[in-house]
Amino acid sequence: MIEKVLSRSIRVICLGGIAFGMHAANAQDQQDQPMARVEVTGSRLASPNAESASPLQVLTAADIAASGATNLQQLLLNNPTMGTPTISRTNSAFQTSSVGVATIDLRNLGTSRTLVLVNGRRFVAGIPGESAVDLNSIPTDFIERVELFTGGASATYGSDAVAGVVNIITKKNFNGLIADAQGGKSSKGDDLKRKLALTWGTSNDDGFIMAHLGYSRQGQVWSRDRAASAIDQYSLMALDTEDPADAFTPYRPYYSSYAPQGRFTWAKGKDFTYDKSGNIIPWDTNGDNGPATGFNRSYYRSIAVPTERYLLATNGELKLGEKHRAFFEGTYASTSVGATIEPFALASTDIFKATSGWVPAGTMVNGVVVKNPYVPQYLWDRAVDNDGDGIRDYSFTRRMSEVGTRSQKVDRDTFRLATGVKGSFDLLKEWNYEVYGAFGQTKEAQNSTGQVNTLNFRYALQAIPDGNGGVMCADANARKQGCVPINIFGYNAVTPEALKYIDAPGALATKTTQKLVGGTIDGEPFAVPAGNVGVAAGFEWRKEFSSSIPDALTQAGLNAGNATPPTEGEFTVKEVFVETNVPLLKDLPFVKALDLKAAFRHGEYSTIGTANSWNGGFEWAVNSDIKFRGTRSLSTRAPNINELFQAPSQDFPSGLTDPCAGVTATSTGTYDALCRAAPGVMANINANGKFTLNQSDVQGISGYNRGNPHLGAEKGRSSTIGLVYTPRSIPVLSKVTFTADYFNIKIADAIVSTPRSYALKSCYDGSNPAMCQFITRRATNQGANSAGSLQYIDTAVSNSGGKATEGIDITASWADRVGPGRLSTHLAYTYVKDGYDIPMPGADRDPFAGEIGSAKNKANLNLAYKWGNFGVSTVFTYIGRSSLDDQFLADFDLPPHSVQVGSRTYTDLQLTYQLRKSTELYFGLNNAFDQKAPPIISGLPGDNTGTETDAGTYDPIGRRWYAGLRIKL
Template sequence: MIRETVLSRSIRLICVGGAALGMQAAWAQQPGAQQPGAQEITEPAPAVARVLVTGSRIASPNAESPSPLQVFTAADIAAAGVTNLQELLQKNPALGTPAISRTNSAFSTASAGVATAELRNLGASRTLVLLNGRRYVSGIPGETAVDLNTIPVDFIERVELLTGGASAVYGSDAVAGVVNIITKKNFTGLAVDAQLGQSEEGDDTKKKLSLTFGTSSADGASNVMGHFGYARQGAVNSRDRDRSALDQISLLAISAAPNPAEAFAAVRPFFSSYAPQGRFFHDTGDYTYDAAGNPIPWSTNGSATAAATGFNRSFYRTIAVPVERYLFATTGSLALGANHNAFFEGNYASTRVSTTIEPYPLGAEDIYPGSGGQVPAEFLVGGVARRNPVVPDYLYSRISDTDGDGLRDYYFTRRMAEVGTRGSTADRDTFRLATGLKGDMFGWNYELYTAYGSTKEAQVSQGQVNVLNFRNALEAITDLEDADGDGNTTEALCRDANARAQGCVPINVFGFNTISPAALQYVTAPGSLATRTTQRLFGGSASGEPWTLPAGPLGVAAGFEWRKEFSSAIPDALTQAGLNAGNATPPVAGSYTVREAYVEARAPLYKERPWLHALNLLAAVRVGDYSTVGNTVSWNVGFEWSPIPDVRVRATRALSTRAPNINELFLPPSQDFPSVIDPCIGVGPATAGPTAEACRADPGVAANIAANGVFTLNQADIQGVSGFNSGNPSLSEEEGRSTTIGVVYTPRAIPMLNRFVFTADYFKVDIADAIVPTDRDFALRGCYGGGGPAFCGLITRRPAAVGANSAGSLDRVDTRVTNTGNKGTEGIDLTVAWADQLGPGRLSTRLAWTHLRSLFETPEPGGPRDEDRGEVGSAMNRALLSLGYRMGQWNLTTNHTYIGESALDDSFLTSAGLAPGSVRVDSKFYHDAQLGYKLRKNVELYFGVDNLLDTNPPPILTGLPSNTTGAETDAGTYDAIGRRYYFGLRMSL
């Protein structure tokens, strides 16, 4: 019997135990099934091979997972036509909305275009991604999440998804489960896959070329493989979709008397009040300029009698960022005698991602923060007030002294269009090398390994300005003394002599395209960011069967691991100081080490008895010693019971741990500009309740109420909230308790159903001492609902009117990371699969369905439980139906993804005065198909369509929770691109 056949049968047992998803999985699981280009190695091998299954380190014949396990095969990847593994995984209902993907990361500062995975919507940091059972270096500085861009899909043999706590077996981060990526082995020959595609709108272009090659020794005992790959996915611009071409906002977000029907009613346009021609405030009002340079009244969104003077940010935004990748992967094994071999694995990925967003919105408070944004129009020179000649007469004649220094002041906002669009180009390089020894000694399987991984990112950004230089350029005077010695005493020059020596040129911000090239060069401030993440591993394991019990051999595994994680992210000096008119982003650096040891056992208790065809007990424990949090303990215990051969009942109970990552521990206060809902909106002098009383106690809010009758915000207030995010070096580990109970039914005795599989699994995860940032909206509700200093200390309001902002409006809402949270989830997974001959061809069907009973978070001890089940991104019901039919040279495969009806976040609705669940979005059904035709045995043409019916995403507009900026929907959950086509060629030599 050949080794690959044994492995195929073992994998089939895995799929029986976990009901793997996929269009062609049932075919791939049959003995002898091959992918194009794969050739079986016909070396002599034992009749029974020991295999490892995700969820256990015990190598044994006919291994089955003690926990729910799902499998994607190489056939599933090929049939989906994906260039990135995330695209396929996201169809699985067990996975949640990814924290980062191409379609939700255009505004990310250090992770745009990264592809992450998270099981059960519990966060990417709680999903452990492994490569061949070993850890993989993170793709995000300061985090543990793996960038799936760095692993070539055509080099993958299968992906095993273990849902449920697995820290006792694999260590920290496996609270929600494990994604174990298994690469191909023992491949001989050359396989080529070339693909082109684009969306129906002509964007989202896709190019892919992969070469996989391998060779083996004459006896098949040694093998080496390699893979070269190139992939490029193009951008999708917001302006190229009608639903996102114009700035808009949900009426619900700004309504004084909201009702559910307003949620999807768009105020369109809802332009930005920061415009390229500028907006200028004087003593009695404001104004702007038309294209001819004439002063005109300001009208952000226009009216029946006035054109819009605001700015459409959506023209510059993107729905999907372009990602380009060069990939190399290799693996090999060298036989060292009959029972031992040396192995190695190598990965290298070079990724380039470009982001583009609208030009920077500059406010005078960015230049003059200490004075609240009051810009001087006059200066004392020799004790005499001298006017800034760049300030036009129209404005100068309408301003007076507003800050008590005896000199005239004004305020302005301006979109820095001359500086250009903001964005960045990030070059990431990920390198990983693992090597070691494994084999069999005295009846025990052993493995010793070491690995090193590194991710580096060099990012160059544009679109920012140097705040200090901009201030110098604004402060111009007439050169009456001919300070520059050019004989001209009527010109404007920068007031500060040192600034002039450094190249300062007066800047004119009054109107369209008024900034001169020289002034532009002086104030422009390109940015940079350099990040580095490294991971060092050394470990070993052994498994065997030391004793034979009456019901069978006792399986035991034990091992150890040492690991060191390091990360740093260093922005340029101006960015660190917040002097480029953007977020103040400090450098972050940190590291930790951990030593761990574990032991695992599988004990057969009964066998071949009435209603006890098999009963096995499983247990594992792992102890760790972290340089940051000290000692940790994880464990799991479970059983497998087969009353008859066709039925298997399984259950596990586990305690998993997750140590805080580097960002959570060491992040200094880092500036952010969040979207929040002010609970004081609409509060008047007579409004009753604790919230109203707490609002009126703030002097700024009281002044606003006195001036307006009720607390009122303008558009600048809504768009101008800042805040700082901070880590916490005093964090401890979080602990997740998980329970899974399931049944597997495989009626082998019934001829028509001998390829039928049914599984049902109940899961529950409860995470205590969860590491969570304080939710800003939660902090606002807590502060103004009786929460006291713990929440109010995070909130800063403006004491009085500042420039365009209102008295009492929110200036800052900060957040910090603590161990005060509680998170959890509960639900049921059902899978059904059947494959058999039907008519002239072979039909394969598979259905997976997840019903979510609960998904919650408690941000603070004793606080209210925030239930996310059934909300956008956490639908109560999700399903994937996969169908495949092969007939002769033709092969048709389809995927049908269902996302159930969902509601907007209940906390948001409550803040808006609406009942939880009162605003809902419809369910969505997406259909993908691929048709393949074999020209000859080793050559296949294929054509595919994603989102076959061009299903539109739900309108989750700006101002609503779960909105993705630029997409006008939740682009991480729903397809925001539309129908896409691709065609390709696969062949093998």
Template sequence: MSGVVFANEIDNGEKKSDFDEIEKIEITGSRLRSTDLQGFSPVQVIDSKDIDMSSVANIQELLLKNPAFGTPGISRTNSNFSTSSAGVATVDLRDLGSSRTLVLVNGRRFVSGVPGSSAVDLNSIPTQFIERVEIMTGGASAVYGSDAVAGVVNIIYKKEFEGLEFDLQTGQSQEGDSEETQIQFTMGTSSSDGKGNIMIHGAYTDQGAVYSRDRERSAVDQASQGAYFTGAAEDMFTAVRPFYSSYAPQGRFYAGDKQYTYNKAGELQEGWSTNGSDTMEANGFNRMDYRTIAIPTERYLLAMSGKYEFTEGWNAFMEGTYAATQTTTRLEPFPMASDAVYSASGGQMPLEYEQYIVSATNPGEYERTLVRNAFVPDAIFDSATDTDGDGIKDIFFTRRLSDIAARGNTADRDTFRIVAGIDGEITEGWYTDVYYGYGQTKESQVGSGQFNSLNFRSALEAVEDEDGNIVCRNADAVAEGCAPVNVFGEGSISPEGADYVNAPNMLTTFTSQTIAGVNVTGDLFEVPAGTVGLALGTEYREEYSRSEFDALQSSGLNGGNAIPRTEGEFDVIEYFAEVNVPLLDDVFMAKQLNVRGAYRYSDYSSVGKTDSWNVALDWAPIDEVRFRAIRAQSTRAPNINELYSPPSQTFPTGLTDPCLGVTATTTGAQAEACRADAGVMANINANGEFTLSQSDLQGISGYNRGNSELDAEKGKSWTFGVTFSPEGMSVIEDFDFTVDYYDIEVEDAIVSTPRQFILDDCYGGSGATCNFITRRAKDTGPNSAGSLEYIDSADTNSGGFVNEGVDLVVTYAKDIEDYDLVGQVNARLAYTHVIDAYTIPLPGSEKDQDKGEIGAAENKFYLSLGYTYDDLTIAWNTTFIGESYLDDQFLSGSDLAAESIGVGSVTYHDLNIAYRPWDMAEFYIGANNLFDREPPKIITGLPGSDTGTETDAGTYDAVGRRYYAGVRLKF
């Protein structure tokens, strides 16, 4: 990943003098065609050789090794629990979010793969069809439009390829899972007159699953002792193991003042011990038997590009991409509680049902009788009481629905994109291109393991009929096919009952993008230092998105999140101009001095008018040294989800209740705010201090909302850089050095206020966020009273982000025959040091420090070493992630200082060996994570822990050592 892109390097791969006269081209960061723009923008490049030597199936895997990228919002290893878009692959520059990283293909926008957002799914990009990827960091909205606040990732396809190339690869992890197959071909041909060329690329990739149970660190449910119990620093990374779920397949029944369950022999017993005790075996459930670390992903890809010179100097061009992707998630069966069915009656299931019969003594009257549930055991029935005063015995129960199905979903996504246009030379030195593009992504998702709560209620109310058969009590339900359900004991639900209550959930999404544009660039006039260049253009874009679950899911009647339909659209027309003015040329202390400026005006149907701009200075005092300075303002308009999402339910994790441990005499504003809640006070009165049960700790919900009144956010950035190419200096002449300082500040940022911030602000802070919090009522039991039920959050222009740091890139290439050795060596180092990074959740609030936290390490680097001798090439790549700390918001309210608790640095090594015995064949083998470096154990309950992985699987390698081998054939 080189540091500076030289126009001549991109053109033919050979380094020349910086100022050689060569063909003008356009590179990422500017619309101008020139040979002299390499100093303006910090651009790093991944080329096709890097891709070949990494043997990745998805370009995301290689991009994330670059230290400029943060933890992705979505990847194959951190999205198993997502209700939608699981397995999608996105990128995130500077840890500012995928929505602030603009992904382009051949310099133009690509349709989103995540409904309602701008995030491109890199599953839809054909990896081996890529010629290079140009990564520009810093604001670029003036050049490319909205979303380029953190930077641009420009993926450039191969051009004018001729011949036929095959690539076949297979591999798996050391544990025998994560099997991977890649089959790819590229073919191209040119017309006999050389005016036309067409290329076609096809690929099939299949990446297998990795299950939680197959890794020792995640094979058993566990929890952080410090997070859940003691709060002590030394206990944060100590696991309470097992820490099973209290929702078990055999059921847990609260009858009067007693609890019942079934032992492993299927016998009813009094008492309960989730994780086991000296007197009772564990009754809980190990969820890790079902969970997934890496989602299986299967892809079919087809790409094509072509051009034809229909008249001298004018070309018609077209490019197209089609991707069909299937992903499958898998997680434990549904944890059901009776309040999911009987929410209107306080969550209590009745054990008796009213029946009226004609009086034997007075035929004109009816007598009220009670009919007992046909399945309830005598011991539970006898212990049950009337909890709501209606004269009917009832109980509360929880049960893991293993009899029905494991949860999960299979999603089929189809992405199609086509762009066509013409380009050519209008007159000498002036060029234009006109294009039109359309893209769409469709998703069809079918999920399992949910239930129809209305049907479940009918099935639970089972009675004996006159013939002694057990039937559903409700005659209308029987007519509709109701089959009774027995929840007492593991495996007690009949297949017929399971079929009746089972409710497969479905999701359909549609996302479309229409783009059109006209660009003109050329030379305005000559000045003493050179030619003034100008680029002008206009672009139109229309975005539409629709996301809709089935009726039960939309209304929350299947036991899962209530996720209503989201639909919206917007369009924008934009005008931009860019100019480059050479000030000095080939004078003392100024081999070159240029200034460049760009401006973009945008008119959105959603947020109205916005503008973006940048000003850049490029100074080369001598041939070997160049300095650059860039000041930019970028904008990002809210996406469809941020504008139009209705309340959507979620189940957040990694939260600390500020009231935990508060007593009647605890002093301080935080304790006083806690005791003001009647439920919290009832809990304190019952337990001596505010106490939470395991199910309450694991049962927090909430709703996320969009906001149609949002405005565009603004990002302002500074970049200062220097490049040093020491030609003629014998010791270091084969090196190139690039250093860039960057400072990005996002104002009026669109944020969903973090839930831990909401809690901390409500209790002991300003109190402005208390209306987002709902606690359970005081009459819900001695432990559940006052526990957190809902913490809501909404999108507002109330946030701010800052990310400041330094990038260092060093490249080296040498033919070592000069040292009486053989072969060639090359090396590249990309290093990022974060000076400062923080979020401002609300105006006037304290900084939420991000620098150095897990997922945002202060220091990262990627080192690539290569050696080539004749037909043998060896590549050794090293990825370093510096020591990182727990989120400071997680530690707030405690006596623990920020950056006091964290994980050590992690280094990964990858090896690839390729041998080409003939011109038409290359064989290669390799290993990723060669030394099988385990990821840091970030235990359940700690921020950054991805469910099912026991680590931050978006940042660290959660799979382990992987081997692969393959062959490339060229004809």
């Protein structure tokens, strides 16, 4: 908005409770400099007295510099208002798209409910079909400050601001050149970090122009290079004992039953494999009866994916007369990410689905069964006809090591241009205005390897003698198309020619565009006895489009991987809003000032129709030391493109427990009767005495995610009330700022995917039979898989019963001279009293407060000291004790919070030395004391595959150091 120089100090921000992590080296300079008249996040009113009626925190450029962060996500996650991100560098290796994207999540209410703005305007999404912004596309060195508004703000900014707003303000009016070079790595020698950034600017009375050019690279961290994740393992509690004391004890090794040499079955429980010498031996997964024959997937997995970024950003303003200015903002980010996971795990059910995975051991030629020459005689002699076609059958699982590891090479480009005119004009009173337009686009090109063409594989498996001592494909048409028979029996049995025939490289192309036109006007048209009444109004038109197009084989599910159909959709929205600030009382006993604030927004969506949002708030300054504030708001969120239009796409969920496990023919538990009603489950019971799962069953659950074009908007009602205490009248405390804010956010008709664990339980306990439609069990003749085991658990998006969170934010700041230097401190603490999901209307609450990823207690303490040319800053980040998901614990008849991981405190340090006025050296340690992440093992909810912990919440990498040089010219 319109900017005029004020004589007020940074105390304006502190009074609003938004001093977050002030860096000591810059604290005095910030206090001595005048502050520009700006629009504060949470309001469109531009006023010297603009302070937030809701909790608001600020992260400054000095804080960013003191962290050494190359990506803004790294620093924002230290703030206790932040939840676990949906996608980050350490939890996205198994994503089918958006690998390495950096997102944020206020209040643990979901990434889609946090609105990210740049200079008060929307930024194009970084994930196709979503609204989440990829923070990789915003250069940290170009940021002046980040404002965290943690309350419903849809009336001011529109959809998605249910949990709050993160407004990134870029630098302007800068003169000179800043060069920043940095390098570092972890104490294990990996996670290599390189950064080079150049920021240039020039300004005068006619305007300014700035440009930034940056490069950064963060290296890979392999699972095999950390003791906690080097070997495949499984929670002993989840696997076998059901003893809560064993929850964090790994059964190790717990190798995959999909092995490179293959596992071959001719009847239930009758299977064999090969040793390194090519001898046939009984199958042994983990070495219980000799050397292990399974496969260690962890050797090929990643804790952190390598990310390389090129960034270009520019902005500027040009004076158009005394009261008008043109402005522009441009951003281009090119991000390359690589992800590598273990070779593909192929099962005969992936190829011969129509026959439940039974593979013919021979081929009918002229009415005579001809044995496949590659099928060993040992298997041929034991195999029987399982599917009634007159040919002996077998089934198999095999790790396709000859094809190589599955890898993704992702190139992601984000472009955004915003431009407009702003200024002021006189119409009875002075009015400020801004008219703007913006276009943003994110494109992703992904190429992948490691998959196989299941159609070609089927032809290659049906081999016969060629009459000349060789082997050929049985199907004549397949031979004409280059079919090469394949041998799958034993290590390295697949020839290069056969490999070429079955290889199926993959591709994915995505595109997201955002078009935006808007305008605002604000002013103070008249006065009342207590002061000027502020009014703002505006409009916004927005069009969002997204497409995600995989290659043809992937769309058809013919590459044995996740079947992923294309998703494409768009919507438009037209909105108008109005906002006001009315001073009611002033300079009275116990009322230094009392202001009321209100806003209303009306939107018309092409998808859901109309949606209205509003908020109201007050600020009551009792005196110069004490101020109370509060808000009540209704925020709306319209469904995004994926939620509306996503076609069924395959997923492989984890942390699920089959409620039918252990059921017998006569047991009388909660789920037993309905479990026995499933034919496959009953067949399993008849064969084993009880419903029994093998390793393939535990590791092989799949499912499909799908959207819902009939969704409506969700409505979030939030309330906050707080205290700001700045005791200037007490000399010893005159430089202290203290804030305390209570928050309560309840979301009705929340747009969520039906939790798979809820679908399982509510289906088999009879509480919601409709959930049974999401569950598919294997039939009675499933080869190597147990009859009746879970094959698919699907999930669909719906307007659920709701979500909610409630708690308290506390901040305290202080800065003053101590000894020969200056000390500054800042504490931010969040206590989450309650938080829950209601998965379906009428369902019971599913609490998440206090569970892993949603700790009830989180805090961040910054200490910084500046003495002459030396500076030191320390950041302590605390994550309180957290428990396993209560739904998971209920499977073992355990009460909520009965199985917990301990708290963690991470310490980050940075030392600086001013070599000369224009040159600064710095050295830093992240996780300085090498705090280990808690063991959230495979099989437990919250585990991120490959890390053996919740890598979005805890640090799975360990101690890291960096050093850099910053030059200002």
